[in-house]
Amino acid sequence: MPSPPSRLPWASGRRAVVACILLILVVSAGLRLWNLTSPGEYMFDEVYYAKDAKAILDGRMDPKRDYPWEPGDVVSWAHPDAGKMAIAVGIALFGDRPFGWRVSSVVAGLALLACVFPVARRLGLSRGWALVALGLAAADLLGIAQSRIATLDIFVAAWTAVCVLCALRYVQDGRRGLWLAACGLAGGLAVATKWSGALALVAAVAIVALGDRIAALAPRDGARAGDHVPLGMKGARTAGLWDPVAIAALVGALVALPAVVYVASYVPYFADGHSLAHFRELHSQMWHFNFTLSAPHSYASAAPTWMVVYRPVWYSFVDEGAYFGVVAMGNPFLWWVGLAALLAAPVLGIWRRVTLPLLPALLVVVLYVPWFATGRTSFLYYMTPVAPFLAILVAAVAATLVADQVPGRLRTTLATGVVAALVAALAWDAIGRAAAFVFWDLPGRSSGGAATATVVVAVAALLAVVAVAFAQRRTRPLVVGLVLGAIVGICVPFLTIVLNIGVPADEFYRLIWFTSWI
Numbered sequence: 001m002p003s004p005p006s007r008l009p010w011a012s013g014r015r016a017v018v019a020c021i022l023l024i025l026v027v028s029a030g031l032r033l034w035n036l037t038s039p040g041e042y043m044f045d046e047v048y049y050a051k052d053a054k055a056i057l058d059g060r061m062d063p064k065r066d067y068p069w070e071p072g073d074v075v076s077w078a079h080p081d082a083g084k085m086a087i088a089v090g091i092a093l094f095g096d097r098p099f100g101w102r103v104s105s106v107v108a109g110l111a112l113l114a115c116v117f118p119v120a121r122r123l124g125l126s127r128g129w130a131l132v133a134l135g136l137a138a139a140d141l142l143g144i145a146q147s148r149i150a151t152l153d154i155f156v157a158a159w160t161a162v163c164v165l166c167a168l169r170y171v172q173d174g175r176r177g178l179w180l181a182a183c184g185l186a187g188g189l190a191v192a193t194k195w196s197g198a199l200a201l202v203a204a205v206a207i208v209a210l211g212d213r214i215a216a217l218a219p220r221d222g223a224r225a226g227d228h229v230p231l232g233m234k235g236a237r238t239a240g241l242w243d244p245v246a247i248a249a250l251v252g253a254l255v256a257l258p259a260v261v262y263v264a265s266y267v268p269y270f271a272d273g274h275s276l277a278h279f280r281e282l283h284s285q286m287w288h289f290n291f292t293l294s295a296p297h298s299y300a301s302a303a304p305t306w307m308v309v310y311r312p313v314w315y316s317f318v319d320e321g322a323y324f325g326v327v328a329m330g331n332p333f334l335w336w337v338g339l340a341a342l343l344a345a346p347v348l349g350i351w352r353r354v355t356l357p358l359l360p361a362l363l364v365v366v367l368y369v370p371w372f373a374t375g376r377t378s379f380l381y382y383m384t385p386v387a388p389f390l391a392i393l394v395a396a397v398a399a400t401l402v403a404d405q406v407p408g409r410l411r412t413t414l415a416t417g418v419v420a421a422l423v424a425a426l427a428w429d430a431i432g433r434a435a436a437f438v439f440w441d442l443p444g445r446s447s448g449g450a451a452t453a454t455v456v457v458a459v460a461a462l463l464a465v466v467a468v469a470f471a472q473r474r475t476r477p478l479v480v481g482l483v484l485g486a487i488v489g490i491c492v493p494f495l496t497i498v499l500n501i502g503v504p505a506d507e508f509y510r511l512i513w514f515t516s517w518i
Helices: 014-033 046-058 082-094 098-122 127-138 141-146 153-172 177-191 195-209 244-264 267-271 276-292 303-308 332-352 358-373 387-401 407-426 428-445 448-471 473-497 505-511
Strands: 313-320 322-328
Touching: 014 098, 014 127, 014 141, 046 082, 046 098, 082 098, 082 153, 098 127, 098 141, 098 153, 098 387, 127 387, 127 473, 141 153, 141 322, 141 387, 141 473, 153 177, 153 195, 153 387, 177 195, 177 244, 195 244, 195 358, 267 276, 303 332, 303 358, 322 473, 322 505, 332 358, 332 387, 332 473, 358 387, 387 473, 407 428, 407 473, 428 473, 428 505, 473 505
Parallel strands: none
Antiparallel strands: 313 322
């Protein structure tokens, strides 16, 4: 069997890697900043968070007469204040206008992307495959949309990524206390933005608990693209995790420090005249809201449906001859492939006896699956912190599938990916017409059972083709390249309904593949 290559040939040099990272970040910054002020009025929940950020900035949080625990003019009291304070920074710098409301989200979105490459490397991916993960994350439509609206989820996602990165550095770089403290600080800021940010700390605890199995994945020069820690690694210990001093350090960094950060986010609340009694009552009300909210909403969806992109959320829609809209949805190809990768990860891990696909899958599970237990009204954009790890998971599964290929085969993966990206970007109209016929027209022309049977047969045929292709080692790089390229390419046509660009009605409906997307 040929030895795995040292790295993908197209990402062999450090300078080339840095150049690729910078290029992806620059393009991503352009997508986030272009047309940022459109629409020119509050869209969706900006009517709460941008207004409340201005109220915090103006000091309008004084106690109300009837409900003294309420923070004055701040109506989004159900969530902590760190995210609103981040939005307030943009308003302070650029004024109370659309650019000022949204620019902090742009910065957070870019910070989130900047974490993807180092996190992927520390989860065991080679430089080349870590670049693939970054490219896939940059092509996710939800990340772009959330980086262009003054709401809280992008800040939760950014702090979650920083928290995970710091936890990895702590375990892999000699368990230095500085990295553990940074992990707790980032996790605290995630919780101080939304309570769901606590999942970042859960992920950090999982990383620390895995001990040396995570430490063995630390990036090293000369690492091969197929190098993974064997499942049966002896010595996969927790390196003194249960030592009393270590436990005290973990509790201090991952419990006490986040609690201090959380309380500190309420400094403006206390400064405007609120007492500890008000603070306690506020949190009693927050608990009731966050765990019992059951208000109907046309764009609400249950957590198990998020990864199949069942119900996107339209933040803005205007008919001005052309359709102008902003939608929060995942890249359908990325998320569907991500779901398949999540299911395939344990199989590949056992089959290849490696951990590479398992650890990104674990992080996706930790950050996503707890939402299944919620009974409150929820929305697809809660997936914002999960999506970058989904991209890393897809790259990890792809790397595992082609780990035993010779360099020439990997060049085939790259070339095929480029072609597939161009085809997906240019042939979206045909894809949309086919989707419209199957999921819109066909149910109206025949019985629902016939339409369902058609879809089932088509999906079964596709899975059969993929299974046959993967059964042949020579064709794996070709299929992997096609899939990865299609993920990146399909992002392009959907940018029109993420960046609020006018679209003729017929073109718009060819982007709406399913009835649940409208």
